[in-house]
Amino acid sequence: MLAGFAMLMASASFAHADGELHIYNWGNYTSPELIKKFETKYNVKVTITDYDSNDTALAKVRQGGTGFDIAVPSQSHLPIWIKEGLIQETDPGKMENAKNISPEWANPDFDPGRKYSVPWQWGSVGVVVNTDVYKGPADSWGILFDPPEELKGKINIVPEMSDVVFAAIAYNGGKLCETDKAILKKARDTLVKAKPNWVAMEYNTIEKMTAGDFAATSDWNGSALRQRLAKPNIHYFYPKEGITFWSDNVVVLKEAKNVENAKLFQNFIMDPENAAMISAFARYSNGIAGSDKFMPADMKGAPELNPPADVKAKAEFMRLCDPATQDLYTKIWTELQK
The missing domain is CATH 3.40.190.10 (Periplasmic binding protein-like II)
Incomplete structure (x- = not known):
């Protein structure tokens, strides 16, 4: 007792x-x-x-x-x-x-x-665009890496290394933890060439997208949903080259x-x-x-939280690569920071 x-x-x-x-x-x-x-x-x-x-x-x-x-x-x-x-x-x-x-x-x-x-x-990582600024197709990482004139100088990149390097690799036909040197060189060149078209590399996307300081950004889907609820002309797109969860x-x-x-x-x-x-x-x-x-x-039913079946089929679950491959990605990232 x-x-x-x-x-x-x-x-x-x-x-x-x-x-x-x-x-x-x-x-x-x-x-x-x-x-x-x-x-x-x-x-x-x-x-x-x-x-x-x-x-x-x-x-x-x-x-x-x-x-x-x-x-x-x-x-x-x-x-x-x-x-x-x-x-x-x-x-x-x-x-x-x-x-x-x-x-x-x-x-x-x-x-x-x-x-x-x-x-x-x-969640997922994709592209967010103010469709009042750019009304064309936006289902590609090219919106950030080879942008239309309307978006040049108005793009932000959320500086999460794994997300950004993967996006550049996917844009060039590669996969998560890609080791093909030709693809990695293309990814590196893509990022370096794209950077002059970016206005910032920062995390503060909700406030700056809704304020109009940015017209496009890489971002997470929940952040994109918050942006759309505050400003209906902001939309989240799933790049056709592939995304990560x-x-x-x-x-x-x-x-x-x-x-x-x-x-x-x-x-x-x-x-x-x-x-x-x-x-x-x-x-x-x-x-x-x-x-x-x-x-x-x-x-419920928000497009940001419900990727289409074809997108889900191609999506990869983000992971860190083996140390040697991760070092290659870090070198690309370090060069991008210069």
Whole structure:
């Protein structure tokens, strides 16, 4: 009897936690409503620090002493976090709400059995165009790399290396993790030649596309949906040469000080209603079954979230290549930064 009472008290204290939680996440990507709900339910004060790329996040966490409990790496980089021992094996696949993970996301090759990570959101990378500025066909990476006159000097490139280099390779007939030197040279030449037509390489696309500072950009589909909802003449296009899908995932850092609160958060976001809050804010799909019924009506059937069958058939899931190939891509990227 006493043992049962002790277990009940332990369970109650876990359900009514207090203290802090420090989240390290992509900028403009975390629902304030979700955070407020979590803080109220568990009496936990949450702080959020933004980053702008997978490489930035990985470099910061590698340094140690961050003070963060949680990060949200993409599946392309997650194997590195696991291999380098940067995160804890919290076994979210065995948590109470893990039953809500959609089957296609329950046992991914980047984290078999979900030993480390919880689905956050997933999406694609494509081309976004202000169709008041350019009214022609835009279903090609050529919009960014060999642009029509109307768009020259008005193009932005989101500076996520893997996305940009893949786009240039695909535009030249290559595939993900391409090693053909002739194709890689064409991709490099394409990027260098295109750069004078770009006005910027930055992440701040939602504000600058809707303000008219940019007329076209490479971008993620959820960002594009937010832009269209703010300004209906902005549209997302799937390049015919090929696109990539990606997913972001919530992990607990090895150096986390608030581990139990971090685990609470992992379980919390696998609840369908809470997952819907995440998607309603950033406008991406998530990996939690049953969340659709809580989504805003304007997300249902949105073209940004529903690629055509032929596009899906050609799409590749973004991953990092072997070190030698990745080095070649880094050299292309470094030259582009000059």
